[in-house]
Amino acid sequence: MIEKRKDIVRIKNCETVKLNRIPVLDYDSFVDLNSFFLKDGTKHVSHFFAFPSGKKLRLFSLIADDIAGDIICSSSIISTEKPLPSVTALHHSFHPFERDIHEKFGVQYTDHPWLKPLRFPAGIKDKKKIADYPFYLFEGEDLHEVGVGPIHAGVIEPGHFRFICNGEKVLHLEIQLGYQHRGVEELFVTKKRLLERIILSESIAGDTTNGHATAFSLLYESLCGFKAGEHLSFVRTLALELERMAIHTGDLSALAGDVAYQLGNAVLGRLRTPIINYTQSWGGNRLGRGLIRPGRTNFPYTAELAESLDKIFNEYEPHFAEMADALFARPSVQARFEKTGVLSKEDILSMGAVGTPARSTGVKRDIRSTHPHGYYLSFKHEPVLLPQGDVYARAYIRGREIRQSMSLIRKMIASIPAADKNVDLSDKKCAAESLSVSLVEGWRGEICHAAITDKSGNIALYKIKDPSMHNWFALAMAVRGEEISDFPLCNKSFNLSYCGHDL
Amino acid sequence: MFRSLSIVFHNGKQFIPDIRGTKLAPPFRGLPVIRRVRADDKKIAAFCPVGAISTAPLSIDLGKCVFCGECAFAFPEKISFTSDHIISTNIRERLVVKEGDELPVRTDRDVIRPEIKRICGRSLKLREISAAGDNSAEWEMTASGNVQFDMSRFGIEFVASPKHADGILITGPVSENMARAVEICYEAAADPQIIILAGTDAISGGIFKESSALQRDFVARHKIDLYIPGNPPHPLTIINGIVDLMNWD
Numbered sequence: 132m133i134e135k136r137k138d139i140v141r142i143k144n145c146e147t148v149k150l151n152r153i154p155v156l157d158y159d160s161f162v163d164l165n166s167f168f169l170k171d172g173t174k175h176v177s178h179f180f181a182f183p184s185g186k187k188l189r190l191f192s193l194i195a196d197d198i199a200g201d202i203i204c205s206s207s208i209i210s211t212e213k214p215l216p217s218v219t220a221l222h223h224s225f226h227p228f229e230r231d232i233h234e235k236f237g238v239q240y241t242d243h244p245w246l247k248p249l250r251f252p253a254g255i256k257d258k259k260k261i262a263d264y265p266f267y268l269f270e271g272e273d274l275h276e277v278g279v280g281p282i283h284a285g286v287i288e289p290g291h292f293r294f295i296c297n298g299e300k301v302l303h304l305e306i307q308l309g310y311q312h313r314g315v316e317e318l319f320v321t322k323k324r325l326l327e328r329i330i331l332s333e334s335i336a337g338d339t340t341n342g343h344a345t346a347f348s349l350l351y352e353s354l355c356g357f358k359a360g361e362h363l364s365f366v367r368t369l370a371l372e373l374e375r376m377a378i379h380t381g382d383l384s385a386l387a388g389d390v391a392y393q394l395g396n397a398v399l400g401r402l403r404t405p406i407i408n409y410t411q412s413w414g415g416n417r418l419g420r421g422l423i424r425p426g427r428t429n430f431p432y433t434a435e436l437a438e439s440l441d442k443i444f445n446e447y448e449p450h451f452a453e454m455a456d457a458l459f460a461r462p463s464v465q466a467r468f469e470k471t472g473v474l475s476k477e478d479i480l481s482m483g484a485v486g487t488p489a490r491s492t493g494v495k496r497d498i499r500s501t502h503p504h505g506y507y508l509s510f511k512h513e514p515v516l517l518p519q520g521d522v523y524a525r526a527y528i529r530g531r532e533i534r535q536s537m538s539l540i541r542k543m544i545a546s547i548p549a550a551d552k553n554v555d556l557s558d559k560k561c562a563a564e565s566l567s568v569s570l571v572e573g574w575r576g577e578i579c580h581a582a583i584t585d586k587s588g589n590i591a592l593y594k595i596k597d598p599s600m601h602n603w604f605a606l607a608m609a610v611r612g613e614e615i616s617d618f619p620l621c622n623k624s625f626n627l628s629y630c631g632h633d634l
Numbered sequence: 635m636f637r638s639l640s641i642v643f644h645n646g647k648q649f650i651p652d653i654r655g656t657k658l659a660p661p662f663r664g665l666p667v668i669r670r671v672r673a674d675d676k677k678i679a680a681f682c683p684v685g686a687i688s689t690a691p692l693s694i695d696l697g698k699c700v701f702c703g704e705c706a707f708a709f710p711e712k713i714s715f716t717s718d719h720i721i722s723t724n725i726r727e728r729l730v731v732k733e734g735d736e737l738p739v740r741t742d743r744d745v746i747r748p749e750i751k752r753i754c755g756r757s758l759k760l761r762e763i764s765a766a767g768d769n770s771a772e773w774e775m776t777a778s779g780n781v782q783f784d785m786s787r788f789g790i791e792f793v794a795s796p797k798h799a800d801g802i803l804i805t806g807p808v809s810e811n812m813a814r815a816v817e818i819c820y821e822a823a824a825d826p827q828i829i830i831l832a833g834t835d836a837i838s839g840g841i842f843k844e845s846s847a848l849q850r851d852f853v854a855r856h857k858i859d860l861y862i863p864g865n866p867p868h869p870l871t872i873i874n875g876i877v878d879l880m881n882w883d
Binding site (some may be wrong): 135251252253254257262282284285286287288289309310311312313314317318321324326327330331335336337338340394397400404410411413414415416417418420421424430449450453454457468481563596628629630632 | 637638640641642644645658659660661662663681683684685687698701702704707714715749761762763764765766767768769770771772773774775777780781782792794795806807809810811814815819833835840842844845846847849866868878
């Protein structure tokens with residue numbers, strides 16, 4: 132039984148709500164209320180952002196309630212002139228969101244424990260140089276620092292990692308991001324055409340093309356009052372689950388590579404290929420670009436496509452099973468995976484982590500199960516959970532999720548819904564003065580998109596949260612106390628997005 | 635031991651034997667074709683989400699195109715995409731495909747810098763720089779080296795340090811926050827300091843090109859040795875593009 136409160140409004144996933152329906156609280160009550168919600172671990176912050184109105188800012192808080200399956204919205208209007216107490220001081224999971232507000236609007240917090248630049252965005256007054264990031268420092272001669280990046284040894288995205296070590300042991304890791312900042316959120320406002328925006332959404336994080344394109348499409352459809360038909364939902368779900376299978380397979384390959392298990396690295400690496408090649412045979416692009424569009428799709432799913440996927444799975448499955456079983460049973464792999472990069476359930480809850488890192492400590496966070504949308508409403512998804520929170524658990528869950536996605540896809544393609552009529556939403560009017568929110572479980576975890584429209588229904592603010600926004604801090608905590616040589620392994624067990632964070 | 639051998643046996647040979655001759659199948663979108671039929675050219679140009687289409691004559695700039703294929707769906711009588719994936723070139727203008735063009739996009743061997751051939755011989759080491767790339771082109775760079783595409787069979791490899799590299803390969807639209815790192819990395823690379831731009835974002839800024847968060851001076855100031863178009867480029871486009879630049883057949 133959910134108590135009825137006047138200081139919040141509850142909305143469903145992919146719902147649009149008029150701005151004047153969202154209660155405006157005085158700032159102290161807003162802080163108390165939102166930190167209070169997070170006390171028992173059944174709710175977490177999905178998004179928290181500021182919307183400028185005149186000289187003031189209206190803060191919006193979106194808290195996902197994992198039991199009730201809805202989103203708790205509240206707001207408060209603040210002035211940027213005088214320093215404020217932070218929500219982060221009461222619950223750490225708000226830290227990146229308040230840092231974003233601090234960085235963009237100059238809001239000062241009196242008690243924020245980690246008030247550092249988040250991504251050095253363009254277009255702000257007195258922009259600091261990324262080279263001037265204020266790292267955590269130490270004094271004395273017992274310890275040493277190791278700095279890595281922004282350009283890393285491998286072919287990966289840029290970010291700077293600063294380790295403070297005692298011998299081989301990592302005492303502290305600070306991860307400085309922002310190198311990938313492209314101004315994505317601003318482009319969602321300045322680009323007015325729907326086609327531009329959907330292509331932009333596919334480029335938020337290329338490895339999560341389907342995740343972010345789905346989140347944008349769901350949000351946009353909700354804003355203009357369009358309900359996707361069964362076939363469209365089918366296409367998106369299939370694309371999301373194929374993306375999950377492909378990336379998880381690649382991640383297991385990379386993890387095997389990091390413990391010098393060459394066979395696992397090569398075999399799992401090659402097993403990703405048939406999945407992404409299949410995505411190309413469906414929509415022309417290995418990452419799924421072009422498949423997902425609001426209101427329509429250029430690539431309706433057919434019985435012939437289902438037949439070829441069935442063949443690919445029949446080949447993939449025994450090869451994957453044989454390799455994954457060998458990987459997880461191998462003593463040299465276990466020796467490196469087990470009890471490495473351990474996070475406790477308390478750590479996860481305190482940092483608001485999502486996705487496989489959360490599920491690897493038994494925290495049941497999975498939008499497919501708690502806030503289902505579209506096709507996910509037609510069955511009950513059971514997230515794979517493990518208790519131990521180490522590299523092994525994060526890897527093992529990926530293996531289980533690959534099998535789970537494969538079995539879901541097999542069920543799906545056994546009965547393909549009839550194709551829907553494509554609807555062009557380009558000129559459709561969006562709800563005016565409203566907030567719209569969509570949550571999607573990407574392969575990394577919870578993706579949240581939120582938009583606010585003006586009086587004419589134009590997008591006035593667009594906010595994106597890749598799951599990495601929560602999880603980068605979790606990675607930094609996971610390597611504390613580990614040998615520095617275990618960092619690459621820990622890093623790959625999270626596989627977080629730089630561009631999804633930096634936007 | 636037995637288990638490992640059985641896995642090796644079951645996986646068989648995975649490499650693509652003929653990287654140079656392998657074809658991709660539709661709906662893969664490679665080289666576009668613009669037919670000489672009557673159409674509303676202005677409307678087609680205005681339709682493109684990234685301004686890659688120009689009029690008089692109607693043309694598509696593969697350095698700006700995000701290969702979404704929407705124009706081919708909206709104006710099928712005028713534009714279609716073939717699955718020809720060999721579309722890299724060392725001349726920026728060659729990326730512009732015009733109405734009625736029937737020639738493939740290729741590298742012009744006459745304008746390859748002679749020192750590239752002289753210094754590199756049959757080995758090429760590159761330092762990849764992701765400069766605000768969205769991890770799609772980066773992904774395909776890694777895939778180019780996997781057991782199937784096996785780019786190293788041609789002596790081409792990505793290396794950890796620019797000091798070990800004959801040049802750099804940039805992916806992403808180059809953010810202001812990465813601009814300095816790109817310069818430093820380039821300066822550290824050994825001669826002939828090859829510069830390759832891979833992916834639409836790197837070549838033109840792509841969907842991000844109007845963003846004030848970009849800083850593309852580096853790209854504007856230097857001679858680019860190779861453009862590899864795509865969003866992201868397919869591994870076969872990447873490998874064939876680089877092999878053509880090195881003139882290795």
